Amino acid sequence: MIHYTETYFALKSLLKAGNQVQHIPGSDACFQSFEFTSDTPGNVFPATRTELKGLSNINSDDSLIAENVRFTYPVIIPASGKGNRAIILLHGLNERSWVKYYPWAERLARELRRPVILFPISFHMNRSPAEWSNPRLMSPLLPSTRLRNRQNRSSTFVNLALSLRLSQQPLRFFTSGRQSALDLEKLISSIQSGNHPLFAKGTGIDFFAYSIGAFLAQIMMLAYGETFLNDTRLMMFCGGAPFNRMNGVSKLIMDEEAFSRLRFFYLRQFEKELSKTDNPFSLFRESPATKAFNAMVDSRRLREWRNHRFEKMRKRISTIALKKDEVIPPSGISEIMNTENLRTMDFPFEYTHENPFPLIPASEKVDQCFEKVFAEAAAFLR
Numbered sequence: 001m002i003h004y005t006e007t008y009f010a011l012k013s014l015l016k017a018g019n020q021v022q023h024i025p026g027s028d029a030c031f032q033s034f035e036f037t038s039d040t041p042g043n044v045f046p047a048t049r050t051e052l053k054g055l056s057n058i059n060s061d062d063s064l065i066a067e068n069v070r071f072t073y074p075v076i077i078p079a080s081g082k083g084n085r086a087i088i089l090l091h092g093l094n095e096r097s098w099v100k101y102y103p104w105a106e107r108l109a110r111e112l113r114r115p116v117i118l119f120p121i122s123f124h125m126n127r128s129p130a131e132w133s134n135p136r137l138m139s140p141l142l143p144s145t146r147l148r149n150r151q152n153r154s155s156t157f158v159n160l161a162l163s164l165r166l167s168q169q170p171l172r173f174f175t176s177g178r179q180s181a182l183d184l185e186k187l188i189s190s191i192q193s194g195n196h197p198l199f200a201k202g203t204g205i206d207f208f209a210y211s212i213g214a215f216l217a218q219i220m221m222l223a224y225g226e227t228f229l230n231d232t233r234l235m236m237f238c239g240g241a242p243f244n245r246m247n248g249v250s251k252l253i254m255d256e257e258a259f260s261r262l263r264f265f266y267l268r269q270f271e272k273e274l275s276k277t278d279n280p281f282s283l284f285r286e287s288p289a290t291k292a293f294n295a296m297v298d299s300r301r302l303r304e305w306r307n308h309r310f311e312k313m314r315k316r317i318s319t320i321a322l323k324k325d326e327v328i329p330p331s332g333i334s335e336i337m338n339t340e341n342l343r344t345m346d347f348p349f350e351y352t353h354e355n356p357f358p359l360i361p362a363s364e365k366v367d368q369c370f371e372k373v374f375a376e377a378a379a380f381l382r
Contacts, residue, residue: 004103004370005363011102028079029109031102033072034197038122039186040179058132058164062172068127068179074098075198076109076116085204086191087116087381088184090213092238092354094162094253095124096133101210104374108208111378115198116208119187121216122176123165132161146255155255163258170265171273174293180216181223181289188228206233206381211328211353214239214319215296222292222306225313235377236319238328238353240342242299245332252354253327266297299335306336314338318380320345320373327353345373 007027014022014031023030062068089105091098098118105116120127131137138157146155146163155163165172187196194201209217214236221234244267248259271294274285284290295302310317319337321330323346330344347369351358357370 003367004357005359005367007103007106008359011106012099024106027106027110029076029106031074031076033074035072036187038069038179038183040182058161065129067129068123071120071127073120074118076105078109078113078115080113083114084202085114085206086199087114087206087208089116089118090207090209090217091121091125092211092213093248094159096128098125107374108378112381119184121213122179146257149257152255152257154249154251156251158252159254163255166254166258167261170262173262177216177293178284178289181220184220192228204231205229208235208377208381209239210237211239219289219292219296221313221317222295222309223288225309232316233381234317235380237373237377238322238325238356240319240337241328241332242336243297244299245335246328247326250327250354270297310337314341317341319343320376322346322351322353322356324351325353343376
């Protein structure tokens with residue numbers, strides 16, 4: 001049996017090759033890339049007066065970032081065929097590469113004999129300029145931007161772009177999420193109607209969602225779980241808490257200043273912004289996805305509506321949390337999700353929310369824990 005660490009390095013090599021179709025060594029699956037065009041370009045936020053040399057697109061109008069509008073997404077396809085269901089895998093916040101997730105998708109595809117679609121959230125993965133993750137370009141900007149605030153102990157070149165963008169305009173968290181939800185609607189519609197080149201009409205959709213991807217999937221289920229997602233199952237991993245129970249401060253996610261700005265805006269200002277008649281974002285407040293987003297921002301908001309809907313779908317939603325997860329702790333998840341479907345695991349090695357399956361010399365334990373998580377996930381999604 002091929003193990004997690006073997007799969008990781010095999011798929012990492014394939015990803016570098018960049019071909020449209022690749023067979024996966026040691027597996028009967030392959031991956032294929034498909035093109036996508038978003039019908040909702042990122043909302044326009046005026047550029048700030050401070051220009052960053054060679055990186056003005058960080059503070060530019062979001063609609064000018066072409067990578068976010070036209071992009072490709074990979075699909076892991078088992079050799080046995082396409083079946084009548086597909087799984088959409090949603091990733092975490094501030095991620096720029098699919099390498100981490102390829103073994104996850106391959107494991108689900110191989111076990112369930114279903115294609116797994118790795119779909120990028122707006123302004124993430126290959127939907128963002130390559131410069132945003134370039135250490136040669138980003139590192140020199142730290143002293144003149146984030147490190148001027150001595151509280152930013154978590155500022156790194158990795159989280160600099162996201163930290164700057166959210167600090168400048170915290171509404172981006174909502175608008176990029178809204179664009180991602182609309183993109184998912186378009187993708188799912190094309191699959192269910194038979195207009196996707198890989199899937200037959202009537203193909204069902206399930207989610208495997210991690211971290212902030214779980215937050216997005218929960219919003220989709222709250223908004224559409226009784227309409228076009230009425231038979232969808234959602235398996236969450238290291239996710240499921242409302243925003244007010246998350247801690248986004250991390251050298252891999254965002255710095256202290258950005259997260260503080262985000263918390264203040266969404267816990268104290270967001271509802272006021274939506275209620276303004278002269279604010280273009282007030283046009284979104286009546287949509288199901290906006291209501292669902294607001295219910296997921298603070299566990300106290302729309303509590304009865306949210307909890308009632310989750311309770312009706314409790315047999316279709318399951319969660320695996322990690323005991324030592326400091327970004328999305330199990331206690332935050334249990335605040336809004338049915339504990340009957342919440343399993344908390346702990347691993348016998350050092351791990352973090354951002355890196356639950358570290359590549360360490362003694363990889364046998366990591367392989368075993370990876371197998372445990374994904375065997376359980378596959379059993380639920382079966």
